């Protein structure tokens with residue numbers, strides 16, 4: 001237990017820069033992340049008739065031990081949560097419904113099909129549940145169009161699905177006493193050059209208005225919409241582009257979801273946060289890591305993740321920004337993937353909370369850009385690791401370097417016994 005001493009040194013070092021590290025840890029403790037359930041089973045879900053995942057989503061890797069059913073998935077999430085400091089949320093997709101062996105069409109899903117999830121979330125004292133209608137992996141999405149489909153019957157099916165999902169979201173909000181963010185992402189788009197970019201967007205706007213027609217209590221359900229630049233099979237045109245959803249969210253009072261992998265490879269979402277928050281009340285972040293494209297690699301403590309965290313902290317907008325994770329890697333231990341990604345985001349937030357904001361803004365106002373750059377560089381080698389370890393101990397989770405042993409034990413005792421995958 002060398003940590004308290006190390007922490008004392010770190011506290012002094014930060015105090016010398018005018019930073020209260022105890023306060024930083026207290027703030028970090030109050031930030032819930034929304035862990036995405038789909039990392040645990042490669043976005044398969046539990047529907048009986050499983051379609052190709054489609055929608056331009058691709059999960060690669062064949063690491064053994066994926067969860068095969070809801071109980072296994074919950075067990076894996078419990079394991080992951082036990083290795084992540086703080087109190088967090090779980091983000092579900094409609095395909096994770098538990099229908100007791102019955103086939104329930106997506107437009108007929110009800111809160112009761114998720115009651116085991118909400119009971120489990122209460123029992124494990126989760127901060128809340130978030131939700132997503134699933135507009136992919138379905139025969140009626142096989143041609144790549146859903147809410148903007150030319151066929152009004154197909155559109156209506158997906159509209160009903162969206163409506164059903166908002167009610168499920170509201171039931172989560174009610175049952176858990178914390179608003180559920182229900183996020184709409186659709187895959188609609190063309191592989192090759194369209195002749196008409198306008199009409200599908202008009203149809204999408206109309207369909208979304210139908211999805212959101214019912215007024216729900218914002219204390220129970222918060223609607224979000226997620227844009228994308230391109231997908232596999234929708235390289236030339238995506239109906240729900242950034243401009244489309246930015247306009248939609250502003251005009252309809254919806255939350256905007258920014259996924260870190262949904263822009264040009266060098267275009268970060270960090271810079272968008274302060275701009276967009278002038279016009280929308282709430283943001284949902286999908287923290288992800290694209291490698292050369294929207295590949296959804298496991299999140300690491302990258303420059304961009306650190307910039308995202310800084311922007312949320314600097315803007316004092318932790319209340320208005322919901323931080324979700326969105327990645328899926330089947331080439332490494334899936335529970336470890338959650339732990340690595342979540343701990344990386346929390347560390348980035350801690351580093352942002354430990355920033356000498358006062359000194360930096362003062363330098364900036366005085367035109368001392370040399371000093372500003374020097375101080376920003378200095379922050380890279382400050383002892384944030386000691387503060388992190390201190391927080392992990394306080395939160396009763398293993399420190400860095402200590403949790404992989406638990407993963408190996410769990411893999412051996414639980415995951416490796418899941419012989420036949422799916």
Ligand code: RNT
Nearest residue numbers: 038132185228259286326
């Ligand atoms: C797809 C979007 C979307 C999905 C999840 C599974 O490009 O990022 O958020 O990853 O809904």
Ligand code: ZN
Nearest residue numbers: 226259286326
């Ligand atoms: Zn996303």
